[in-house]
Amino acid sequence: MEDIKKEEILEAIWSSIEKGDAIINNIQKIAQINVDLEAFNILEKEGIIKIDNNKIEFTEIGREKARIIIRRHRLAERLMVDILDMNLDSIEAGACEYEHILAPGITESICTLLGHPKICPHGNPIPEGKCCQEARKEVENVLTPLDKVETGKKVKIAYFSTQRHPILHKLISFGLVPGTKITVHQKSPSFIIQFENSQLAVEKEVASRIFVWK
Ligand SMILES: [Zn+2]
Numbered sequence: 001m002e003d004i005k006k007e008e009i010l011e012a013i014w015s016s017i018e019k020g021d022a023i024i025n026n027i028q029k030i031a032q033i034n035v036d037l038e039a040f041n042i043l044e045k046e047g048i049i050k051i052d053n054n055k056i057e058f059t060e061i062g063r064e065k066a067r068i069i070i071r072r073h074r075l076a077e078r079l080m081v082d083i084l085d086m087n088l089d090s091i092e093a094g095a096c097e098y099e100h101i102l103a104p105g106i107t108e109s110i111c112t113l114l115g116h117p118k119i120c121p122h123g124n125p126i127p128e129g130k131c132c133q134e135a136r137k138e139v140e141n142v143l144t145p146l147d148k149v150e151t152g153k154k155v156k157i158a159y160f161s162t163q164r165h166p167i168l169h170k171l172i173s174f175g176l177v178p179g180t181k182i183t184v185h186q187k188s189p190s191f192i193i194q195f196e197n198s199q200l201a202v203e204k205e206v207a208s209r210i211f212v213w214k
């Protein structure tokens with residue numbers, strides 16, 4: 001079987017497992033190419049998948065192969081939407097072409113360029129690469145969530161780790177923005193932060209989403 005065909009099938013299997021319906025019929029429907037039953041049998045013989053009635057499962061080797069393909073595909077999507085400013089509707093065919101030509105070294109560079117994104121433009125998770133793990137370690141060395149900061153220590157806000165706008169709006173409306181210097185006044189019974197001349201009680205959950213420079 002051609003590599004490109006194999007990669008497309010693995011990709012379709014991965015997506016159908018994500019949706020929780022890895023049935024041969026469904027996989028054939030989402031695949032970008034025509035997949036006959038023979039193709040599944042070949043993959044099973046090669047030790048890439050297991051077939052149980054109509055249900056498909058990856059072997060450990062198969063899952064790792066598919067993970068790499070999915071990562072390339074979804075990074076290619078991010079590249080096209082974020083950097084090349086392409087429209088989401090027009091990229092599907094393009095993403096599948098890119099993923100087959102992105103070499104592993106380039107994948108890491110693109111992931112780094114894009115800031116190690118966690119989800120593709122469709123909202124599906126992008127499997128992590130080595131570059132993402134290293135970047136996370138680096139961040140952990142210099143940044144920490146506010147709830148882990150000792151009381152009385154003055155720290156500077158780096159960023160807010162939340163997409164929930166009400167929380168963001170609340171913090172910003174109090175003048176808390178990246179760069180603001182704050183101190184944890186007390187942690188219990190309520191979590192109170194002090195900045196400039198004011199004090200603000202925040203939920204612990206909110207404090208854990210405020211990242212500060214160590
Ligand atoms: Zn693809």
Ligand SMILES: [Zn+2]
Pocket residue numbers: 074077120121122123124
């Ligand atoms: Zn996507």
Ligand SMILES: [Zn+2]
Pocket residue numbers: 108111112115116117129130131132133
């Ligand atoms: Zn990365």
